[in-house]
Structure formats: C-alpha cells, structure tokens
Amino acid sequence: MNAGNDATQPLWFYDFVSPFTYLLLEQHEKWPGFDFTFTPVVLNDLYRHWGQSPAYSVPAKRTFLYRHALFRAEQLGIPFKMPPAHPFESIKPLLLATAVQGDIQFVREIFRFIWREGRDPSSDAAFAELCERVGQPDGPELIKNAEVDAQLQRNTADAIKLGVYGVPTFYLNKQLFWGEDALPMVLYCARTPNWLDSKEVKRISNLPSGLAKSRT
Template sequence: MSASPSIDPHQPYFFFDFNSPFSYLLLEQHDKWPNMPFEVLPIDYLKLLKHWGQPIPGNIPSKRVFLYRYALFRSEQLGIPFKMPPSHPFDSSKALRLAVAAGGEIGCIREIFRFIWKEGRDPSSEQGFDDLCRHVGLPDGAKMIESEDVKATLRANVERAIELGVFGVPTFVVNEQLFWGEDTLPMVLYVARSPNWLEGKEVQRISNLPRTVSEM
C-alpha cells in the first residue's frame, strides 16, 4: 500500500460498504446521528477483512443466515423498507466508485443504498449498474468510475480506515474512537453528549485488559 492519508483526529468519519445491509439501515437513520460534520467514506470492506485476517461472514453458513434474519428484523423494528438483493455478497466495487465519483454526496449515497436494499436490485451486473446510474441521475456513471482519481480515492479510503483501526462496516469514528455496527448508534449519541465517559476508570481498565491466551 502507498502511504496512508493524514488523519485529522478531530474529523468524525462514517465508513460503509454497499454490501452491508446494516450500513443502509444506519444511513436511513441519518436524522438521529449526532450533530457532527461526518465525512461519509465508501470502502471495500473485503480489503479490511483481508488486512486483519478475518473470514468473510457469508462463508460461515449459520452466520450468513443469522445476519440476513437480523437485518430483516432490525428493518421491521425501525420501520425501514427492506428487500434483499437477488444475491449476496455481490461485487460492490462499481457502486463504491460511483459514490466516490459523485463526490461522496450523501443524497446520492442514500439513493444507491435504496436501489440495492429498498428495491432489492443488483448493482454489479452491467444492466443493474446502468439502471443504478439512471436511478441516481448519473447517466455517464460507467465512464466516471473509470477515472484513475476515483480509483485512487477509494484505495485511500481503505488505507485511512486501516490506519484508524476500522475492522468492519458500518463504523463511526469519533475522536479516533471506533463504533462498529448499526446498533451502536445509541453509544455514539451517548459519547457525543458525554465525551468524558471514554476516560472513565472502568472504560480505561477494560480497554487495556491483558490477554492470557494468545491464540484460540
């Protein structure tokens, strides 16, 4: 990898991949997010898994079934329309580059998510991607995503995520602290209101627990 981009410790981030139904559900709750200028960054989460040596969740059959059921359950709990795409995981690279090409505009990102997870469409096929480009008002999207700048930006997003320690999606980063998963939004809101909580004695103790077993 090339040198990672510089990290602003005061910049809050939100990292996502369009393969993640939980990223979709969290973005649909954007009106509940803390009032912070989050930089919303698309990343290829498979590259994160490879970097950290983690297995792909869908490769464990029982975990795959649980995750799909839990995503549906959460969508019903939250009242958010939800329809699985025809296959999963899918190749999200073109959709990710489209988000970058659109300047990371949150309205465009939300519509890409809705195309996939509200309408249940496949963004990876040639026809599906053409339909997606029309859906978000970028008919030249197929050309836009071939820009070397777009590809370099997506790679830089992954490098930034790794430098921050991000290991999955969706992940909020606030003051260089990680909050992973759709169901951590209440924790993000709590820490935004009570930032000193992270400096508390018990939080610090459990954050630095020794390991008695190096490998399982």
C-alpha cells in the same frame, strides 16, 4: 480527488454490500449533530488486512445475518428487500460514490436502490440504471478513471490506519463505533465524551489476552 481523509473530522465509513449500513443510514435523523464525511471503503479489503473471515462465509452465521437484518428492518419500520444474491460485487457503486464524493442524499439513493428495491448493482444494466437515477448517466465511464480507483484504495488504507475493521463505522472524537446497534453508544459518547476516559473504560480497553499467542 482527495489525497487522504482528514482524521480530525467526524467520518462515516461504509460499503454498499452491508445491509446493516443501510439500516443505520435510514436512521440518519437520530445521528449526533456532526457533519460526518461519508467515506466509501472496500469491506473485503478490511477483512483481508485484519485476517477476518466474512460473516457470510459461515453458513449458519450467514442465515442469521440475513434474518437479523430483516428483523431489525421490521422493528425499525424501514423498507427492506434483499438483493437476489449476497454477497454481491459492490465495487461499481463504491467507485461511483468515490468519483463524485457522494453526500448523504447521493449515498442513500444507492443504498435504497440495493436494499429497498432489492437490486444487484454489479450487472452492467442495473448499474447503468442506477447511474441515471442518481444523475450520473456517464457513471460507467466515470468509474474507469484510475484516479477514482486509487482514491477508493486510499480511503480503505486510511480507514485501516485508524483501526477500522468493519462497516458501518463512525469515527468521532478519535474513537471508533462499529455496527448499526452502536448508535446509542455514539449518541451517548457525543453527549458525554468523558465516559471514555473513565477508570473502568480505560481498564477494559487495555486488558491483556488470557490466551497464549501460539500453541504447539
């Protein structure tokens, strides 16, 4: 296990519960040519820290979220099948990926099990099958290691320190890029990093709020 993530290197934060993270990973051939460290985090812990409500907690937003994910998959030509229930508990595959420091092939296989085949990885039977598929048949025992859980917590805490508030998130050149639809911006900033230093970008990055902090 690592003590912490190296914030001087490109990082990619993910949680298996996110359909848009799956869609972004399926576009890996379009990513900028950096060696991103794949970093699992607990999305709900990010939400709790920043005081955010999950998108799926609002009924109309939840419906749109699932429709939009399906629409994006169809537009991109990516196989997509929602698992039988969402949200689901993603801690088991997160711990598994943490335990083996999963690379792109490993992480992508887990995402495909969930979002291409429509499987729920939280049940004991499905998780055992997933472990066999990714070559870790001892996975159900492996994730019981306290140090694995501690590493996942460190990953999430480190992400929060960097300002990460959702997944998928690229961390590149000390900047955050959130969402599947942020890929064009990531590519542009990888090619033209001085855009972020432009006068207007700096101005809007430091705008004051026009709302009172509290109302009585």
